[in-house]
Amino acid sequence: MVTVDDGEIARAWEFLESHILAWRAEWKVGMLEHARIVRDTALFLGRMYPVREEIDLGIVELGAILHDVGRCRAKRTVEHGIASGAMIREARFPEAVARIGERHMGVGIDRLEARRLGLPDQDFLPQTVEERIVCYADNLLCYLPDESRHELQDTAAAIGRFTAELGEEYGRRTGAFMLGVEQEIGPEGMGRFRQYVVHVNGEFLRKSEGEKMKKCIFCDIADGKGEVTLVYEDDHCVAFHDINPQAPTHILVIPRVHLDSLSAIDAGPHGLANHLLTAVGRIADQLGLASDGYRTVINTGPNGGQTVFHLHVHLLGGRAMHWPPG
Numbered sequence: 001m002v003t004v005d006d007g008e009i010a011r012a013w014e015f016l017e018s019h020i021l022a023w024r025a026e027w028k029v030g031m032l033e034h035a036r037i038v039r040d041t042a043l044f045l046g047r048m049y050p051v052r053e054e055i056d057l058g059i060v061e062l063g064a065i066l067h068d069v070g071r072c073r074a075k076r077t078v079e080h081g082i083a084s085g086a087m088i089r090e091a092r093f094p095e096a097v098a099r100i101g102e103r104h105m106g107v108g109i110d111r112l113e114a115r116r117l118g119l120p121d122q123d124f125l126p127q128t129v130e131e132r133i134v135c136y137a138d139n140l141l142c143y144l145p146d147e148s149r150h151e152l153q154d155t156a157a158a159i160g161r162f163t164a165e166l167g168e169e170y171g172r173r174t175g176a177f178m179l180g181v182e183q184e185i186g187p188e189g190m191g192r193f194r195q196y197v198v199h200v201n202g203e204f205l206r207k208s209e210g211e212k213m214k215k216c217i218f219c220d221i222a223d224g225k226g227e228v229t230l231v232y233e234d235d236h237c238v239a240f241h242d243i244n245p246q247a248p249t250h251i252l253v254i255p256r257v258h259l260d261s262l263s264a265i266d267a268g269p270h271g272l273a274n275h276l277l278t279a280v281g282r283i284a285d286q287l288g289l290a291s292d293g294y295r296t297v298i299n300t301g302p303n304g305g306q307t308v309f310h311l312h313v314h315l316l317g318g319r320a321m322h323w324p325p326g
C-alpha cells in the first residue's frame, strides 16, 4: 500500500485545477465535477470489494481525481490518457496513479489498436484492481447535455455507447470488462452499489430541477418571452415598466442572469452591480428623469418587502418622493 495522506489529495485537486485554468479555463466546472463524481463512485466501488483491505483506496482516489488531467494538454482525445500519465509522473505522484491515467480510456487500448491509432507500441489495458475500479466508474458516468446534468448509467448503456462509437468487437470487450469487475465485487456489493447509483441519480435530478425552477417570471422577461415591452436592453440587463406603477414613471431594471436578490450579487458576473447601476443612470437620462431627480430602490428579502425573487432595481420618477420610506 502506498501512503496517501490528505495533503497529497489536496495537492492532486490543486494540480488538476491549475492545469485546467492554464490550458482550458472554460472546462473548469465540468472537469472538476466529472473528477468529483468519478472519485465518489470509485471509492464507493472500492469499499464494496470483498477483499477491500487489499485495495489501495488512496491510489483509487488520486487516480480518479487525476485520470483526465491530460485532456488539458492532449492534441487528440485518444492521447489524453497517455498525457495524463506523463503529467502525473512529472508531478511525482505515485506510479500506480500515472498508470490509472494511462489505462483508463474506454476499457483500455490493446497493442494492435495502439499501433493503428499511432500511439506508443504497447497496450494500455487496465490491470490492477485500482486501475479497473476507476475505469469502471468513469464508464458509468455520462453527461446529458440537453438536461445539463450528470447520470450514472449501467453496464448495458456503456456497452451500447462503445459499440456505437468503436464497433461490435469493442462493445464485447466492454461487456467482458464490466462484468469482470461486477463478478469480483459480487452480488451483495453490487446490490448496494446499485442503490447508491439510484440515490446519486436522484440527487443529480433534484439539483437540475432546482436549477430549472430558478427560471422565474423575470427570467422569462429577460429572455424576451414576457408580455412586456423593454425600454432598454444590453448584454447584461433589461428594463421594462412595472406592471403596478407607484409613480408616473416606474421602471424595473434586472440582470439577465438569475440572482435571487442583492444578497446573491457576489455569485453573479464580475462587475454586475456596476453595470446595473450604470444602466439605471442611463435609462433615467433616456426617460428625461435626470434633471428633476428620481429614486432607486432595491428591496431585499422579507424585511425589504421583496416579492419577486430575481434581483431588480426600481427606478421611480415623475413626482417628489417622501422620506422616510414606508
Ligand code: AMP
Residues within 6 Å of the ligand: 217, 228, 241, 242, 243, 244, 245, 252, 298, 299, 305, 306, 307, 308, 309
Ligand atoms: P419587489 O416587491 O421589490 O420584489 O418588486 C417586484 C415588482 O415587480 C413589483 O413592483 C411588481 O409590481 C412588479 N412585477 C411583478 N410582476 C411583473 C410583471 N410581469 N411585469 C412587470 N412588473 C411586474
Ligand code: ZN
Residues within 6 Å of the ligand: 214, 215, 216, 217, 218, 219, 220, 257, 258, 259, 309, 310
Ligand atoms: Zn429569474
